Amino acid sequence: MARMSFVEGLVEGMRHEMRRDPDVFLMGQDVGKMGGAMGGSRGLIEEFGGHRVRETPISESAMVGAAVGAALVGKRPIVEISFGEFLPTCMSQVVLQAANLHYMTAGALTVPMVLRTRVGDGPYRGHPQCFEAWFAHVPGLRVLMPSTAADARDAMVAAIRDPNPVLFFEHMWLYHGVREDVPDEVGSFDLDRAAVRRPGSDVTVAATGWMVHKALEAARLLEPEGIDIEVIDLRTLAPLDLDTVAASVRKTSRLVVAHEAWKVGGIGAEVTAAIAESCFYDLAAPPVRIGAPHFPLPMTKPLRDAFIPSVEDVIDAVKRVRAA
Amino acid sequence: MASLSTPTAFLGTPSPIDGISPADRLGLVRAMVLSRVLERACCELNPRWFPAEGEEAVIAGAFYGLRPDDVAAPHYRGPFLAYAMRGASLSRLVAQSIGRATGYARGRALGFTGPADLGFVPWVAGDLGTTIGVATGCALGFHYEGSDRVVVCTFGDGTTNRGDFHEALNLAAVWKLPIVYVCQHNQYSISLHSSQVLPIESVAARAPAYGMPGVGLDGNDVFAIHEAMRDAVARARDGRGPTLVEARTYRLGGHWASDPGGYRHPEDEDRWRQRDPVPRALADLVDAGIIDASGVESIWEEARDVVSRAVALAQAAPEPGAMDLGASEALAASGRDDRQRDPRTGPPAGADAWRE
Ligand SMILES: Cc1ncc(C[n+]2csc(CCOP(=O)(O)OP(=O)(O)O)c2C)c(N)n1
Ligand SMILES: [Mg+2]
Numbered sequence: 189m190a191r192m193s194f195v196e197g198l199v200e201g202m203r204h205e206m207r208r209d210p211d212v213f214l215m216g217q218d219v220g221k222m223g224g225a226m227g228g229s230r231g232l233i234e235e236f237g238g239h240r241v242r243e244t245p246i247s248e249s250a251m252v253g254a255a256v257g258a259a260l261v262g263k264r265p266i267v268e269i270s271f272g273e274f275l276p277t278c279m280s281q282v283v284l285q286a287a288n289l290h291y292m293t294a295g296a297l298t299v300p301m302v303l304r305t306r307v308g309d310g311p312y313r314g315h316p317q318c319f320e321a322w323f324a325h326v327p328g329l330r331v332l333m334p335s336t337a338a339d340a341r342d343a344m345v346a347a348i349r350d351p352n353p354v355l356f357f358e359h360m361w362l363y364h365g366v367r368e369d370v371p372d373e374v375g376s377f378d379l380d381r382a383a384v385r386r387p388g389s390d391v392t393v394a395a396t397g398w399m400v401h402k403a404l405e406a407a408r409l410l411e412p413e414g415i416d417i418e419v420i421d422l423r424t425l426a427p428l429d430l431d432t433v434a435a436s437v438r439k440t441s442r443l444v445v446a447h448e449a450w451k452v453g454g455i456g457a458e459v460t461a462a463i464a465e466s467c468f469y470d471l472a473a474p475p476v477r478i479g480a481p482h483f484p485l486p487m488t489k490p491l492r493d494a495f496i497p498s499v500e501d502v503i504d505a506v507k508r509v510r511a512a
Numbered sequence: 513m514a515s516l517s518t519p520t521a522f523l524g525t526p527s528p529i530d531g532i533s534p535a536d537r538l539g540l541v542r543a544m545v546l547s548r549v550l551e552r553a554c555c556e557l558n559p560r561w562f563p564a565e566g567e568e569a570v571i572a573g574a575f576y577g578l579r580p581d582d583v584a585a586p587h588y589r590g591p592f593l594a595y596a597m598r599g600a601s602l603s604r605l606v607a608q609s610i611g612r613a614t615g616y617a618r619g620r621a622l623g624f625t626g627p628a629d630l631g632f633v634p635w636v637a638g639d640l641g642t643t644i645g646v647a648t649g650c651a652l653g654f655h656y657e658g659s660d661r662v663v664v665c666t667f668g669d670g671t672t673n674r675g676d677f678h679e680a681l682n683l684a685a686v687w688k689l690p691i692v693y694v695c696q697h698n699q700y701s702i703s704l705h706s707s708q709v710l711p712i713e714s715v716a717a718r719a720p721a722y723g724m725p726g727v728g729l730d731g732n733d734v735f736a737i738h739e740a741m742r743d744a745v746a747r748a749r750d751g752r753g754p755t756l757v758e759a760r761t762y763r764l765g766g767h768w769a770s771d772p773g774g775y776r777h778p779e780d781e782d783r784w785r786q787r788d789p790v791p792r793a794l795a796d797l798v799d800a801g802i803i804d805a806s807g808v809e810s811i812w813e814e815a816r817d818v819v820s821r822a823v824a825l826a827q828a829a830p831e832p833g834a835m836d837l838g839a840s841e842a843l844a845a846s847g848r849d850d851r852q853r854d855p856r857t858g859p860p861a862g863a864d865a866w867r868e
Binding site for chain 2: 217218220221222243244245246247248249250271273274276277312313314315317481482483484486487488489490491494495
């Protein structure tokens with residue numbers, strides 16, 4: 189067992205694959221000597237040099253286009269967009285090129301690239317936008333959002349090995365959290381499976397990123413009241429593992445979905461709609477979605493604290509689906 | 513690794529215009545000193561503030577003298593001086609930098625955003641380069657209405673690598689839009705020296721390829737910058753189209769105030785510290801006989817006084833609360849029509865504009 193923080197897991201995953209496969213390289217802004225934003229690539233340039241840890245200009249669209257092209261000719265690029273807030277600047281490369289190339293060439297081509305980026309509220313409060321749902325809407329992309337250090341490492345490894353374009357969302361609040369036990373062996377992260385983080389019998393809470401941890405906290409707080417929550421870490425946002433959620437709902441009959449991104453058009457909308465389709469008669473109460481309210485994300489702490497879904501929001505939602 | 517580079521020669525040199533009056537020279541320098549003191553205070557209050565130290569000549573030179581009905585789109589590093597010279601309240605700006613409710617955006621937008629009602633393109637998101645397009649659009653509006661209003665837009669050297677920069681300059685040149693683009697070239701984007709991300713010495717060298725004049729300047733010479741700006745603004749005002757100005761300077765501080773650094777040569781930092789534009793501009797005033805040594809001291813004192821009062825007011829201001837959240841304000845009320853607003857009037861941007 190090793191002890192690792194979330195960000196150490198991310199870096200370890202990249203290091204592991206860069207050692208194994210000389211075609212794997214990283215490019216992004218400040219990924220070299222500075223060690224990456226928030227230490228997100230610390231130590232890599234020292235080990236692999238500037239050829240494989242490449243500093244880029246502030247040219248996000250060209251960066252992603254370059255990753256797509258390099259992937260087409262057999263490389264395994266990891267391109268880093270410093271913050272998810274900048275994804276709109278390279279949207280066509282992601283949703284029109286990377287996503288379409290395999291299907292539109294009748295399977296002749298693959299795009300084995302990873303686009304990693306930081307999202308969510310974080311200790312520095314910068315660039316918090318959560319745009320992951322946009323990418324789950326588009327076929328041809330994998331979208332990952334790990335919530336533990338072990339998954340950070342193993343999902344990164346799996347993403348690099350996968351033949352598809354993978355969007356890899358790293359939640360900033362988790363970056364420098366407590367170190368967790370991580371198995372020495374690099375695990376086989378299943379790109380098609382959600383993870384049950386806490387088994388329970390009364391209510392299913394399916395969550396993403398930081399909200400997974402808030403859901404676990406809610407579960408601890410509700411235990412003394414005799415309420416037993418099953419917490420599912422959705423972690424593979426596309427394709428979504430609806431089977432795991434459905435199996436849980438068949439057991440609990442109650443569903444809450446929680447994420448930090450806007451509720452309207454979010455991942456939670458997809459999960460609840462799909463569960464309503466597949467498990468309507470298993471549900472004892474209407475599902476409840478938790479997400480940010482529908483206005484732009486404010487920047488200062490008091491406003492952001494009011495904006496971002498909290499542990500209390502999860503508790504309220506659990507009580508609502510139980511009361512119904 | 514970063515090496516010392518000297519400011520580039522003029523490219524497409526504009527015809528020199530009359531010198532700058534002693535009053536304007538004094539105003540420009542008072543503005544620079546205000547910026548130095550104000551930005552230092554913000555850095556002390558907020559370790560995540562982006563220091564503008566060393567870049568004051570560019571900011572003062574670019575925005576000084578702008579008309580109140582013009583539009584300004586300042587770079588995110590050091591914009592408070594641009595706001596102050598057009599009448600912003602210093603205490604509200606400081607409040608903004610520490611996230612208080614009395615800031616212009618009530619705690620909603622980024623701390624360096626501008627007072628929108630004073631004719632600024634505000635910072636409503638953190639993606640650099642996109643506002644260059646918005647600024648260009650303001651110039652389109654002025655061109656469309658046939659007015660002589662202009663836009664001045666500043667941005668970093670790193671930002672010029674965004675596709676939006678290239679698209680905007682091409683559009684402005686092909687439509688002859690009334691805008692002056694100013695590259696606040698401090699040689700760095702975060703930890704990267706410009707030589708790592710730009711294969712040519714000068715951003716202004718690209719101007720002829722876009723179909724507009726380019727001017728490369730010593731970014732620590734406020735008078736040269738302002739003179740070039742007056743020429744470029746005049747060009748834009750009378751319909752002769754955009755100009756790209758590059759003012760080459762150096763980021764004396766870190767990327768943010770508490771940046772541990774370690775990615776550049778201390779000798780470079782020392783060398784540029786010796787070229788600090790603020791003492792240089794003050795010395796120029798003394799040499800020209802515009803002020804004497806006691807005049808220098810009183811310029812500093814004036815700035816320290818007004819900034820310390822602003823800091824005290826800002827610190828006493830409340831944090832944003834539920835009232836400021838504006839949960840229902842993502843869309844404007846239907847029927848609202850901002851064309852009924854009169855263009856701002858008043859004196860041009862200068863060193864007598866800021867308020868407590
Ligand atoms: C589109 C985009 N990409 C990356 C960033 C992250 N970032 C913030 S400041 C900065 C450096 C900008 O360099 P420059 O334009 O030279 O301005 P300076 O910081 O030197 O004033 C970067 C890369 C960003 N804000 N927006
Ligand atoms: Mg710069």
